[in-house]
Amino acid sequence: MPRAVRERQMLDAAVRTFARHGYRAASMDRIAELAGVSKPLVYLYLHSKDELFTACIRREAGALVAAVRAGVEPGLPADRQLWDGLTAFFTHTAENPDGWSVLHSQARTHGEPFAAEVAAMRAEITAFVNHLIGDAARAARCDPHLADREVAGLGEALVGAAESLAAWANDTPGVTARDAAATLMNFAWPGLENLMKGERWSASAGFRPPAGSARTPGPPAP
Template structure:
């Protein structure tokens, strides 16, 4: 039932997806849908919570613990892109429908995003501790947090690009992850060695 609801909400939008549509897609009667969830609002909220938890679990589960910093980041990004590619309706529900439908759904997505950002912050902070040439050259906490926000935002944008169908032979999950690693890691790698960029004087 939740699979059918995610598909309907993602493809038709919250306003246009009816409980009749969802019951038909699920192959059950509309009274049965209402038996499990009292309203369309509750059904939508249940879908958002499930998809958010699934995405967070996919990212966390993909990271290769104990691997070098770049490998950990690569594996986490690969897990993110693989999940969004396998569950395009779930990604559309989270990144488009729930965000635009307002509170409390946008709040659920914001909480999911904050959890992923916190996790990426931990990965970058661990890499910074290992890669800094000396304790004095380690990145400040605010810089690490900013980089994590930038990386997550870039990943979200790439997931939209990879899944929008505009490219005839769209990138695979690993190709999307490699694109972001090529964009981000060269800069991160320099920062971890204490070699930051600054504007020319």
């Protein structure tokens, strides 16, 4: 059997084992048995449990980033690109729950170097989202002062929300990838659209009173 095929079998078995039993409880014996190979062969190909886990993280991270990028067609309106990207993200995490568990739950809880591998994946997706938001703001030509720092903050918030929502969707029966994407679009897009139009929420503008109630005078806003 070609080495690449054998390694893929081992990584498939490892991802499933790490996701379902946790990094510490996962054994090389269990992984070898699930892959249909001997334990010495696993060590020959992937050297150690740490290196095997790192290889799993890199493979799953690369697949997720590739899925998101492939799902977005440049040149479409910003809201359509964001929708397509979110749908691709949630579709991939739903279709690969073990891989998402390795990235979102296991890798982050066992320190370096595993957390750094996930951080690199997250940074790549966040940069992609930042680029999309920045391009959309420039295309709107309504707010040339949307600062890079503000764009970066929006990207971080959006990616963080997507990660949490993906974990929730995978654990909640009946929630589809499109459901999750629509939830996040309804939460995020109105605010992003307002920013691109130069319309910012500000505490100094005060808060609206509840509908049907009179506004009670208060101290001036800071």
